[in-house]
Amino acid sequence: MNKDKHLTSDEISGMLKSAGLSATSQRIGLCRYVLCEAKHPTVDDVRSWAAGQGLKTSLATVYNTLHALCKAGMLKDLRFPHSEKVVYDNNVDPHHHFLDDDTGSIVDIPITEFDYKNKLGSEFEIHDVDIIIRGKLKLKD
Amino acid sequence: MNKDKHLTSDEISGMLKSAGLSATSQRIGLCRYVLCEAKHPTVDDVRSWAAGQGLKTSLATVYNTLHALCKAGMLKDLRFPHSEKVVYDNNVDPHHHFLDDDTGSIVDIPITEFDYKNKLGSEFEIHDVDIIIRGKLKLKD
DNA sequence: ATGATTGCAAATGATTTGCATCATA
DNA sequence: TATGATGCAAATCATTTGCAATCAT
DSSP states (O other): OOOOOOOOHHHHHHHHHHTTOOOOHHHHHHHIIIIIIOSSOBHHHHHHHHHHHTOOOOHHHHHHHHHHHHHTTSOEEEEOTTOSSEEEESOOSSEEEEEETTTOOEEEEEGGGOOOTTOSOTTEEEEEEEEEEEEEEOOOO | OOOOOOOOHHHHHHHHHHTTOOOOHHHHHHHIIIIIIOSSOBHHHHHHHHHHHTOOOOHHHHHHHHHHHHHTTSOEEEEOTTOSSEEEESOOSSEEEEEETTTOOEEEEEGGGOOOTTOSOTTEEEEEEEEEEEEEEOOOO
């Protein structure tokens, strides 16, 4: 999760155009949330945020935009075992996830904690490793 | 995956009863597939198998049965990132999975290949670690 | 007998799609 | 202005549910 990237509308607009996407007002608005502010939001989260902002956006456009951002590599879609809803992650660098079984909240885990490539036989060509650590997040004291 | 457990109907019947489930013919039939023969089947796979066997079973019963078997610990439900369908696994011992990005086929990976518990800070109470290794399965030569 | 299980069909929830309208480059 | 984006509503796909009929113990 990139917390508070604080991208300006112009910066977002530029990023969209570099990705070959036209910079519509709904896309810029949604990006402001999904690329900066949001932590692992679902489509519903994005819609609610947009509604709260008075940003007029249809469901189809939310899906279209999120798909376009994923295809452009600006966002990643994740599916966790506890839910059938896709969640989106603006941290597109390799990393893993901790999933709180009680609250459903998701915490990013740096990938350097683990390393397992090249532990399997040569018939396995590894592209990627998804790790979901499930448990309970305890309050620090 | 437990390949070919070759359970008899009586054995399955006994397992069901020990789990507090009555041994109906559809449950015994579905178990024959799902506990012995099948490798990571989806609900559709189970239905097709049943249809091919002439085993009359409704969709609702397939879902009911699979849920009951999961609750009884005889089966595990898994959700992979490439599909919105749940797949079922009769290997209920801890292990991880290799997912072929091209074919969607799934291979079990022994858990002993990896070990990362106790690598996170103490605020993470770890219950379980799900690992999905994505890549391509090459033909052995 | 009686309580659990089945089957059907309708309901739900997430996501996708078709198409006419509209905005951006 | 022409292409691509939007919005709406209907469609689809997986899964769940309500309820009457049926089966296992």
